[in-house]
Amino acid sequence: MDFKAKLLGCGAAVAFTLAAVGGAQARDVKIVVGVPPGSGAEYGVKAFAEDLAERTDGDLNVRIFPPSLLDLKQTFGGMRDGVVDGGYLVLNYFPSDLPEAMLPIELAMLGKNPFAMAGAMSEYIVTCEPCVEERLRNNQVPLGNASTGAYGILGTSPMTTVAELEGKKLRAAGGAWSRWAAAMGAVGVSLSGNEIFEAVSQGTIDGAMNAPSELSSIRLIDVATDVTTNMPGGTVHGLDVMSVNRDFWKSLSDEQRRDYLDAAALGNAATTWKFANDVAENIELAREQGINVHEASPEALEKSNAVIEADLENIAKIATETHGIENAGEKIQRFKELVAKWEGLLPMDRDWTAEEIADVYRSEIFSKIDESSYGL
Template sequence: MNYKAKLLGCTAALVFSVMASGVALARDVKIVVGVPPGSGAEFGVKAFSEELKTRSNGELNVRIFPPSLLDLKQTFGGMRDGVVDGGYLVLNYFPSDLPEAMLPIELAMLGKNPYAMAGAMSEYIVTCEPCVAERLKNNQVPLGNASTGAYAILGTSPMTTEAELQGKKLRAAGGAWSRWAAAMGAVGVSLSGNEIFEAVSQGTIDGAMNAPSELTSIRLIDVATDVTTNMPGGTVHGLDVMSVNRDFWKSLSNEERRAYLDAAALGNAATTWKFVTDVADNLKMAKEKGINVHEASPEMLAKSAAVIEADLANIAKIATETHGIQDAEAKIAHFKELVAKWEGLLPMDKEWTAEEVAEIYRSEIFSKLDETKYGL
């Protein structure tokens, strides 16, 4: 017998011995985070990793892979094809693959409370049969969502009144913000996240509609002079940090799937908590740096609210004509009810910990998913 054969024989004997003794072999869970270190997504995945290890008694250990493996747009296909077991997805990037998920995403301007938006989106998706079906079709299992902080205007001049906003070119993250800008007399400009800093610094645009957490994450703190904190509002709540490859999900035991679901509640909560905390920290840093932090005038807020309400009335048409959604009006009404429910469960006038938010997500959503059936 050669050395290689002996080694294989010894390894097999060891595995058999460990299994016979009742001690489970630890298994790696490969998760890619296609954004730079320090992001809310990375924070959430790390919190999830520790929670999963504890809840699975050390049987499931997360390995986090950087953007050099898969970037944000590659992660969808990479998870579908089993390159990784899980990964950070921004669902907005995949409208043709996930038309049902686009409906609540289009309702971005409802977003004032990130914890509520993450809760509403998570509950909507995992209880919506067409939403789950479109993920299963792509060999993925949805496990809830996180949210950014509420959007502000990060610019190179004050933008708090109608006159100040007129004609300003502002980076818009999606259709809802582009439509808001047009109705308010500004111009929404579509740019990816890594293009914003250069566009603002070179004067190509006058600012960006983004959460204030972006002041440091993309270094807008070095070029912005003014921040309007209470306008336009809205959240990106289609942040998917916990979903997994369906084949991987099927390979888990019922006990491991339960551990994964319970830990996913923390992953979503911690990601959202990080975004919320970064908003507060960034606004404090902005003031210390001499950046002017404003609130929009009452007149502007009233106009903004009217614009948002009018736009919401058009979402059903957009969902039907653009994404082919059936019963769009009923689905919109359902999502609005969920937002109201979650705003009551997680009001923003309290300082929440990630663990407290996770416990509510767990009790209201994840504990109600049957690990013996869901996603299989």
């Protein structure tokens, strides 16, 4: 069965529909979220859907389709081919199609503040001509990014010092975390998400470098005894919940594109807020369950920061040799500056609402996009 036939067959399986308010002029926007309900991505798309319907007086109404239509890896092609108008993309999955986007994604270990990382990634991508061009070649228009919460260490013993890390086998989500582990005296182990619980419970690994939200989402709370909250850090900030099919984008009026951009700011903010809030809630849950919650020692943090800085040369080399990126060092420096800028705009020393974060994204990024020319 081809994708378009599959789409027609999934009409009854729509997870979330906003009824049209604008009568005959109303139009459905088909967005697929290729992960189970309850995810940060679904939360963000629902917030976007409500905001878009309100901004357009019901002329654009979102229908959210479940993973049974397109999974995470199928969504890229499905959006490109017009099976859906938009969808949740984890850009890390598509390095050969999106080599320019891989560079800031590889800078994962700079991530301490998810709100800042989503802002930095969004601003970098939409103002990077090669980044936009590679999406347009795939018949897609990038509309910002979201981020996971910052990674910690979820393990079966304290891991807060260099001595405690020595020889520990830790699940690593990618190359940056694996290199960090090796430089800190540990061993990075590549495992898929659904393998982590069994590996920790059987003692195959000593823990996982993951966002603390995984305590509940993959039940590590049942086997972990210790959590380090502020090391190693790092975020997955190539989460793309708002980008759209280019033909769909061209079919909108300038006014509709402006409304879509402004609502997309909230979609990115709400997705990131949900991931960050899940981290905070899981840390509190861990304490309630008697799990030891630690911060890394100053000495370990000092070494960690030095390791992360030194690894930038490796990332530049990977970008140049593997992805064919020109001027990788300059682009890395630009992204570092954007991270610093956004850490100043959205500091983590206060509580933010998704709406407040979205206002900053609109002011600094989305209001500066020309809806009459961008992506056309």
